[in-house]
Amino acid sequence: MRVLLLMGSPREGASLRLGRALMASLKEQGLATEEYYLVQGLTQGWGKLESAVRQADLLILSSPLYVDSLPAPTIAALEALADNAAGKRMAAILNCGFPEPFHNTTALKICRQFARRAGCTWLGGMSLSMGGFSLGKGLSRRVRISMKLAAQALARGEAIPDRAVHLAARKPIPKWLYLLVLNGVFRRVVRKHGKAPIDAQPYFH
Amino acid sequence: MNILILDGFPENSSSKLQALLLEAQADPGVEYISLAKTAIKHCKGCFSCWLITPGECVIQDAGNDVARKYINSDAVILLTPVTFGGYSSVLKKALDRMIPNICGLFTEYQGETHHVRRYPKYPALVILGVQNTADKEGAEIFYELARRNSLNLYPTAMASHVFSEATEMEQLRSGLKSALAQAGVSL
Ligand SMILES: Cc1cc2nc3c(=O)[nH]c(=O)nc-3n(C[C@H](O)[C@H](O)[C@H](O)COP(=O)(O)O)c2cc1C
Numbered sequence: 001m002r003v004l005l006l007m008g009s010p011r012e013g014a015s016l017r018l019g020r021a022l023m024a025s026l027k028e029q030g031l032a033t034e035e036y037y038l039v040q041g042l043t044q045g046w047g048k049l050e051s052a053v054r055q056a057d058l059l060i061l062s063s064p065l066y067v068d069s070l071p072a073p074t075i076a077a078l079e080a081l082a083d084n085a086a087g088k089r090m091a092a093i094l095n096c097g098f099p100e101p102f103h104n105t106t107a108l109k110i111c112r113q114f115a116r117r118a119g120c121t122w123l124g125g126m127s128l129s130m131g132g133f134s135l136g137k138g139l140s141r142r143v144r145i146s147m148k149l150a151a152q153a154l155a156r157g158e159a160i161p162d163r164a165v166h167l168a169a170r171k172p173i174p175k176w177l178y179l180l181v182l183n184g185v186f187r188r189v190v191r192k193h194g195k196a197p198i199d200a201q202p203y204f205h
Numbered sequence: 206m207n208i209l210i211l212d213g214f215p216e217n218s219s220s221k222l223q224a225l226l227l228e229a230q231a232d233p234g235v236e237y238i239s240l241a242k243t244a245i246k247h248c249k250g251c252f253s254c255w256l257i258t259p260g261e262c263v264i265q266d267a268g269n270d271v272a273r274k275y276i277n278s279d280a281v282i283l284l285t286p287v288t289f290g291g292y293s294s295v296l297k298k299a300l301d302r303m304i305p306n307i308c309g310l311f312t313e314y315q316g317e318t319h320h321v322r323r324y325p326k327y328p329a330l331v332i333l334g335v336q337n338t339a340d341k342e343g344a345e346i347f348y349e350l351a352r353r354n355s356l357n358l359y360p361t362a363m364a365s366h367v368f369s370e371a372t373e374m375e376q377l378r379s380g381l382k383s384a385l386a387q388a389g390v391s392l
Binding site for chain 2: 009010011013039042064066067068069070071072073075076078079082098099100103106107109110111113114117175178179182183186187189190193194195196197198199200201202203204205
């Protein structure tokens with residue numbers, strides 16, 4: 001079985017780390033792996049992605065949440081694949097910056113709706129919150145275990161088990177602490193490197 | 206009333222609703238932007254707009270102009286084909302570039318984490334989707350997405366509606382009118 005990682009972020013951040021973690025676990029399960037950065041399609045055209053998809057059995061989308069849904073380049077890729085992915089299996093990992101994983105729920109439904117439209121078998125999705133912060137320096141044990149559990153199921157052609165979903169969604173620190181830490185970091189960065197105050201209103205006439 | 210219409214239909218597709226909204230262009234308070242014909246680079250996720258040049262995107266292109274127009278409008282109308290229950294990539298490339306208009310700091314809003322407002326006032330938001338073939342689930346996801354967006358973008362009023370392309374023109378016209386009225390917008 002061949003698996004293709006669809007990299008949904010324009011940068012090398014949390015989505016890449018998560019996607020690669022799942023791919024590493026899938027490799028351990030004996031799957032052949034490949035990855036494609038969806039933003040490349042905007043300049044290359046979608047031909048290369050389409051042929052990579054053709055050769056794959058399983059598609060894994062790993063994407064950040066952008067304004068409650070998928071980033072524009074990711075949507076563009078799915079638009080291009082809507083008639084070119086029939087018969088594939090598909091699963092998704094979404095990660096968002098807010099501390100509550102439920103912010104990803106609508107975007108996960110959009111992924112599932114794509115799968116339905118494209119004729120893919122939907123094998124479920126995982127939601128992570130707190131962005132790269134929640135992954136830890138290496139990759140926290142919680143995340144590694146959830147990826148392993150997901151990989152074992154996906155390799156058998158089965159849906160991602162609830163336990164993997166719950167583990168992935170677990171908050172490593174309480175919400176109030178995350179807000180306190182991140183707001184402090186943001187304020188400090190802007191004070192040091194910002195070219196305007198954090199609450200500047202440059203667009204208001 | 207200053208109204209900004211962001212048309213997210215791809216270049217090679219069209220809708221009756223588009224035609225209806227294009228009629229409104231004659232009004233001097235209305236600006237109609239066809240996003241398919243507007244070169245807007247995708248957000249790179251660098252967060253400069255929150256941390257380095259607060260309120261401004263470092264990509265200098267029409268994406269900045271649209272964000273500037275957005276915040277200076279009384280109402281913004283988003284128009285898109287319902288795409289897997291969500292927005293088209295054409296509309297989304299503009300929407301992703303809208304985050305400079307909110308502040309990076311986190312706050313609690315309606316029991317959830319959201320961002321602090323950057324501006325004292327945000328435009329009313331009318332989010333219109335069009336389906337070529339009826340799909341109840343897709344429409345439900347669309348309404349859910351519109352509602353989620355309204356929590357993040359702080360519109361003074363919000364309305365969303367999914368139209369069927371098969372609907373007769375007159376019925377479409379009255380449907381549009383009532384969706385706009387729901388958000389206090391008249392064209
Ligand atoms: C344009 C843009 C929009 C975003 N919208 C949301 C959002 O609606 N909700 C949320 O929780 N996080 C949002 N985020 C935060 C990202 O989802 C988060 O930082 C994610 O971890 C980035 O993943 P990456 O490192 O793979 O790019 C947004 C980020 C950007 C750049």
